[in-house]
Amino acid sequence: MTLSMTINNADSSLLDAIKGVFLNFPKASFSFHELSxxxxxxxxxxxxxxxxxxxxxxxxxxxxxxxxxxxxx
Numbered sequence: 552m553t554l555s556m557t558i559n560n561a562d563s564s565l566l567d568a569i570k571g572v573f574l575n576f577p578k579a580s581f582s583f584h585e586l587s588x589x590x591x592x593x594x595x596x597x598x599x600x601x602x603x604x605x606x607x608x609x610x611x612x613x614x615x616x617x618x619x620x621x622x623x624x
Contacts, residue, residue: 566583573579603609612618
């Protein structure tokens with residue numbers, strides 16, 4: 552069996568606890584991947600967009616021409 556899990560806001564004590572559990576299952580293995588600064592910034596941006604969408608303050612455009620006219624590109 553293969554499981555995939557995402558844990559947010561974890562610290563080293565949680566990682567130590569998970570490692571301790573795996574000591575009881577010698578055939579099992581695990582790996583962890585810390586997010587890069589770029590990945591973290593994408594998640595923050597996504598959360599901001601979701602918040603603006605929920606609040607009704609997200610600015611949207613009907614076309615690329617409309618976007619360009621609003622941003623004077």
